[in-house]
Amino acid sequence: MSRTFELETLKMRLSDPEFRPLDLHQRIQRALRGLILDGALGPGVKLPASRALAKSLAVSRDTVENAYVQLQRDGFIQRREGSGSYVCETIGAQLRGSARRRQQLQGQPGKSRAPGAGLSRRGALLLQRGGVSDQQAVTAFATGLPETRSFPLDVWERLQRQASKDYRANVLLHGDPQGALPLRKAIAAYLNLERGAKVQAEQILVLSSTRQALYLCAQLLVDAGKPILLENPGYFGARKAFEAAEARIVPIDVDSQGIRTDLLRTDRSGARCVYVTPSHQYPTGATLSLERRLELTRWAAEQEKWIIEDDYDSEFHYDGLPTACVQGLDPYQRTLYIGTFSKTLYPGLRMGYMALPSELVSAFSAARSIMDGHTPQILQLTLARFMEEGHYNAHVRAMRKLYAERRQAMLDAIGRHLQGIAVALPPPGGLQIPCLLEPGWSEALTQQRAARVGIQLPGLSRLYAGEHKQPGWLLGYASLSSHEIETTMARLAQALRKA
Numbered sequence: 001m002s003r004t005f006e007l008e009t010l011k012m013r014l015s016d017p018e019f020r021p022l023d024l025h026q027r028i029q030r031a032l033r034g035l036i037l038d039g040a041l042g043p044g045v046k047l048p049a050s051r052a053l054a055k056s057l058a059v060s061r062d063t064v065e066n067a068y069v070q071l072q073r074d075g076f077i078q079r080r081e082g083s084g085s086y087v088c089e090t091i092g093a094q095l096r097g098s099a100r101r102r103q104q105l106q107g108q109p110g111k112s113r114a115p116g117a118g119l120s121r122r123g124a125l126l127l128q129r130g131g132v133s134d135q136q137a138v139t140a141f142a143t144g145l146p147e148t149r150s151f152p153l154d155v156w157e158r159l160q161r162q163a164s165k166d167y168r169a170n171v172l173l174h175g176d177p178q179g180a181l182p183l184r185k186a187i188a189a190y191l192n193l194e195r196g197a198k199v200q201a202e203q204i205l206v207l208s209s210t211r212q213a214l215y216l217c218a219q220l221l222v223d224a225g226k227p228i229l230l231e232n233p234g235y236f237g238a239r240k241a242f243e244a245a246e247a248r249i250v251p252i253d254v255d256s257q258g259i260r261t262d263l264l265r266t267d268r269s270g271a272r273c274v275y276v277t278p279s280h281q282y283p284t285g286a287t288l289s290l291e292r293r294l295e296l297t298r299w300a301a302e303q304e305k306w307i308i309e310d311d312y313d314s315e316f317h318y319d320g321l322p323t324a325c326v327q328g329l330d331p332y333q334r335t336l337y338i339g340t341f342s343k344t345l346y347p348g349l350r351m352g353y354m355a356l357p358s359e360l361v362s363a364f365s366a367a368r369s370i371m372d373g374h375t376p377q378i379l380q381l382t383l384a385r386f387m388e389e390g391h392y393n394a395h396v397r398a399m400r401k402l403y404a405e406r407r408q409a410m411l412d413a414i415g416r417h418l419q420g421i422a423v424a425l426p427p428p429g430g431l432q433i434p435c436l437l438e439p440g441w442s443e444a445l446t447q448q449r450a451a452r453v454g455i456q457l458p459g460l461s462r463l464y465a466g467e468h469k470q471p472g473w474l475l476g477y478a479s480l481s482s483h484e485i486e487t488t489m490a491r492l493a494q495a496l497r498k499a
């Protein structure tokens with residue numbers, strides 16, 4: 001460590017771009033602190049008098065004095081009356097020990113810290129399996145993205161101002177972990193009227209997203225190492241949530257009528273829960289038949305199982321009316337219903353909800369309070385008014401019509417441009433279309449070729465468990481105009497055939 005003060009070293013450190021946003025005294029204080037920590041100014045080094053340093057740096061004496069005062073408060077320097085300011089002697093041993101340890105680690109290749117080192121077993125598994133990537137921009141053909149350019153922002157902003165004015169400072173406080181009562185009432189009324197549910201406001205839990213709901217289910221309903229039944233193929237976000245809780249995934253196949261309830265009857269894994277997407281199976285688009293819905297509820301009651309019903313985009317059904325939810329058909333109170341506003345309104349809202357059996361409300365509310373407390377109150381109260389005044393239903397109806405047109409545009413474009421490459425499986429609703437690849441085409445290769453021209457092709461095979469994986473794509477269309485769908489599909493076909 002240096003035993004002398006070098007002005008030029010300090011000036012070089014002060015020119016560092018990271019210091020530019022700071023006030024002058026902060027820049028000097030941070031620069032001197034850095035030199036001490038780096039060993040450029042060793043213990044006992046005498047610093048220039050504040051007047052002399054101020055003159056050398058062309059700043060006021062008060063600026064340097066303020067920097068010195070802060071360094072003294074933080075324990076980096078000692079100021080002796082009549083003698084001057086010195087780098088503190090007591091931190092020398094610690095700095096020398098840290099420097100030696102860094103040198104030892106740098107000199108031992110095997111000692112470098114690997115990714116995940118120091119994590120718990122669960123943390124290491126999370127790192128290994130990876131997270132879920134949200135689409136942060138509209139790109140073709142990303143899945144799960146609604147149309148946001150048509151959202152009535154002017155209405156939303158007006159209602160938010162009204163809520164702020166009416167509730168005033170109360171919206172700045174902590175909220176009820178279960179959710180604001182006006183919103184819970186609005187959600188319950190909507191579910192009972194539009195989705196055929198049987199639920200009261202006291203059973204609603206307002207959350208940040210479907211993913212948070214799934215994470216709560218994983219933590220509260222499935223012990224580590226125990227099984228959970230999931231549809232195969234199925235939603236990867238659900239699989240990630242249960243894997244994060246160290247649950248053992250047991251896949252249950254689906255067919256054209258949804259999850260096979262006969263396989264549930266023969267399952268001997270001991271699983272206590274089944275995760276299903278009955279209104280619009282992800283990713284096949286199949287709708288669970290009424291016979292199987294009733295069979296599912298009977299099985300859950302007889303075997304004392306829980307049904308986790310993810311109704312992620314059931315509002316967007318284009319061939320007839322949407323099918324009533326399983327929760328409304330379940331007289332045994334074995335169904336946990338999950339809904340989201342990310343698909344019906346906009347993803348950035350980050351708001352979803354659960355309709356819970358009465359006996360689970362307290363446990364889920366307590367767990368949620370530990371996780372993140374509550375959803376921002378101003379957003380909840382704004383959404384409550386948006387629903388109460390009919391804007392929500394009106395927006396859903398408008399989007400249902402728009403998405404039906406875009407679905408047809410997508411089917412037409414696939415038929416025109418992808419003959420011999422992929423065949424679409426038109427679902428009765430939803431925001432995406434599954435496509436199966438013709439023999440001879442590789443899913444990975446088509447994804448690579450599409451990426452070269454800026455097109456995203458979400459693969460189907462990743463959604464399957466076991467050895468049998470169907471190669472294909474899941475093409476989102478809701479966020480693209482008919483013109484964008486046509487031009488992008490033509491570009492995709494050209495890229496695939498040219499390569």
